[in-house]
Amino acid sequence: MLKTLRQICRTGIVTEPPPLSDDTLRVADALQSRILEVLGRALCIRAIDAGSCNGCELEIHALNNPLYNIEGLGIRFVASPRHADLLLITGPVAKNMEVALRRTYDATPDPKLVVAIGDCGCTGGIFGESYASCGRVSNVIPVDVAVPGCPPSPHQILSGILTAISKATGD
Amino acid sequence: MPLQRWFDQAAQQSESNGDGVIAGAPKAWGLIVARDKWRLAAEHMAAHGGRLLSLWASRDGNGDDIVRAAFIASPGVLVLSLPLTAAEVDYPGIEQWFPSAGRMQRAVADLSGLRITDADTRPWLRHAAWPESYHPLIHINTPPSPAVPVIDNYAFVLVEGDGVHEIPVGPIHAGIIEPGHFRFSVVGEKVLRLEERLGYVHKGIERRFSELPMLSGHRLAARVSGDSAVAFSWAYCQALEGIAAAHLPPRATWLRALALELERLANHLGDLGAIGNDAGFAFGLAQFSRLKEQLLRATQRALGQRYLMDFIVPGGTRLDLASTGTLILIESIESIMAEVDTLRTIYDEHAGLRDRFVGAGVVTPALAAKLGLTGLAGRASGQDFDLRCDLPCDPYGDLAPQKTVRSEGDVAARVAVRFDEATESARLIKRVLRHLPIGLHHVPVSIPSEGALGVGMIEGWRGPIFLALETDGSGMILRCHPHDPSWQNWPVIEHAVIDNIVPDFPLINKSFNLSYSGHDL
Numbered sequence: 001m002l003k004t005l006r007q008i009c010r011t012g013i014v015t016e017p018p019p020l021s022d023d024t025l026r027v028a029d030a031l032q033s034r035i036l037e038v039l040g041r042a043l044c045i046r047a048i049d050a051g052s053c054n055g056c057e058l059e060i061h062a063l064n065n066p067l068y069n070i071e072g073l074g075i076r077f078v079a080s081p082r083h084a085d086l087l088l089i090t091g092p093v094a095k096n097m098e099v100a101l102r103r104t105y106d107a108t109p110d111p112k113l114v115v116a117i118g119d120c121g122c123t124g125g126i127f128g129e130s131y132a133s134c135g136r137v138s139n140v141i142p143v144d145v146a147v148p149g150c151p152p153s154p155h156q157i158l159s160g161i162l163t164a165i166s167k168a169t170g171d
Numbered sequence: 172m173p174l175q176r177w178f179d180q181a182a183q184q185s186e187s188n189g190d191g192v193i194a195g196a197p198k199a200w201g202l203i204v205a206r207d208k209w210r211l212a213a214e215h216m217a218a219h220g221g222r223l224l225s226l227w228a229s230r231d232g233n234g235d236d237i238v239r240a241a242f243i244a245s246p247g248v249l250v251l252s253l254p255l256t257a258a259e260v261d262y263p264g265i266e267q268w269f270p271s272a273g274r275m276q277r278a279v280a281d282l283s284g285l286r287i288t289d290a291d292t293r294p295w296l297r298h299a300a301w302p303e304s305y306h307p308l309i310h311i312n313t314p315p316s317p318a319v320p321v322i323d324n325y326a327f328v329l330v331e332g333d334g335v336h337e338i339p340v341g342p343i344h345a346g347i348i349e350p351g352h353f354r355f356s357v358v359g360e361k362v363l364r365l366e367e368r369l370g371y372v373h374k375g376i377e378r379r380f381s382e383l384p385m386l387s388g389h390r391l392a393a394r395v396s397g398d399s400a401v402a403f404s405w406a407y408c409q410a411l412e413g414i415a416a417a418h419l420p421p422r423a424t425w426l427r428a429l430a431l432e433l434e435r436l437a438n439h440l441g442d443l444g445a446i447g448n449d450a451g452f453a454f455g456l457a458q459f460s461r462l463k464e465q466l467l468r469a470t471q472r473a474l475g476q477r478y479l480m481d482f483i484v485p486g487g488t489r490l491d492l493a494s495t496g497t498l499i500l501i502e503s504i505e506s507i508m509a510e511v512d513t514l515r516t517i518y519d520e521h522a523g524l525r526d527r528f529v530g531a532g533v534v535t536p537a538l539a540a541k542l543g544l545t546g547l548a549g550r551a552s553g554q555d556f557d558l559r560c561d562l563p564c565d566p567y568g569d570l571a572p573q574k575t576v577r578s579e580g581d582v583a584a585r586v587a588v589r590f591d592e593a594t595e596s597a598r599l600i601k602r603v604l605r606h607l608p609i610g611l612h613h614v615p616v617s618i619p620s621e622g623a624l625g626v627g628m629i630e631g632w633r634g635p636i637f638l639a640l641e642t643d644g645s646g647m648i649l650r651c652h653p654h655d656p657s658w659q660n661w662p663v664i665e666h667a668v669i670d671n672i673v674p675d676f677p678l679i680n681k682s683f684n685l686s687y688s689g690h691d692l
Binding site: 058092096128 | 300316346349454478691
């Protein structure tokens, strides 16, 4: 126990400041401020791998590490779409995941936001569209913000999430 | 010795037609066998300690089907090929000696339409998105998808009895995890049976490979399973460079080993934290995820990427390592490993963690051998095998890694193997950095005028990655089959959880941490 406490004290607080939102990542029109009022200052995210290679998952995981400390911003990953305000979706949508993804979207209460993560989520990436892949996430459900990268860094993913929940400049 | 006989035959076939030695990985031979010898060879392999690496289907130049199986045994790797004529509607299965072959054979049926004589003929990778009559590796034209996407009615094995009930989980899980379906049959909290249903992230990787030129396939290989990007792209390049008869400068192979060990260390750090977290020790996740982040940032500063997705390219590596990069990595590894030592003591002395780890999800060495458990999980269950030590490619002969083997086969053993291997990887990384040969890090690779079959084999952090590459004379990929060790290990989890309680499943599952994408392709 002493060793654990000593390690915690030695580590200290390592959290870094978050990135700014980035309007170039927006896919859909500017958000209505009403949605922001509903969501308030706490955001619940449901992460869904719709067919990724698991590279993007590694970087989404990193958001929970003490340096990015996403929970410190009031943002939390939740276990059910019914608890979620925002869906964070990776991968080209595998056809074998299409039904599950649609049902998850339908199960998420309105108003909801969708952020597609990674080159595959944005365009279908290297896998494209095929007998087994629907390609980009927006081919299956509406997307608000798309974050490119293979995989995008935790900083870029966080910026995408913050973009989705902030008002577009000039709004 | 019957085992050696098959390798001798392969060597003889090589003298008669020059086809026996397979390009790429060291000590690989190919042997074409007739239908009656296919099962006999498998029986001999199983009886004399041979392991099944992979089983897949391909086609020869005349459009005739070939089933191939790769085994690894003491003399090396043997790729058996069984040619099938159009009149043959099925081929003999080998599941009775190699249980892991069952799902591979079902995948072959889904993708290439070749049927087995074994009992389980349920679809595996095919759900409901395309009809049974369509075989994506054979037919060019894609059939239209169903107008409304549907879910198939998979025939799970039903467990009946007093008080037995089912818990279906997935495909979408309650965390940041890849999708798959688990069907638990339980009494109270105790698991009687688990049946896995995978294939949800099947995205047509093998079909996609055959649309690419051979000099671009490494990018797709790196994305078969993102957490093993270095291992897959190296295996691809090893097969390709074998076919193209390219000779790599020592600096290139040493830089690849650096990348592979960085990948292993990063994954082990991540897993050690996540396993601690699944046992209720959030401190472990906070600490290890911080150390992993430090390592990724050092990797980015030294080699340009946090995850080395496109670092390995045909002919060597995309970038060279500058001397500043060497210093950054050495400094970072030393500071990280000092903390890992402290954390290992904390994990070892924590009564609550020991209580959850010890005796959870046991796979005995005997069961592991029978089911073909491989890689890291295999070494935690007495399976004394690591490609880096037992069939080393350059530069592992020079690096001489130390293998860790334990026999308890529980979560605690899989944690201990990770600690040992993380420490060993850190030692190898420092050794590479201090003794990196000078010279070129990349040489051009030219496309050979004739097509060939090559294989690549690399010990990824999870276990042995195998990849078979067939090319044509114009530089296109005819067929590429990447194989993740998760194929062997997924079925073993079904055994590991028997008699454990349902709430321990996430912990047991995480202690294996298998790939869905690498399996579903």
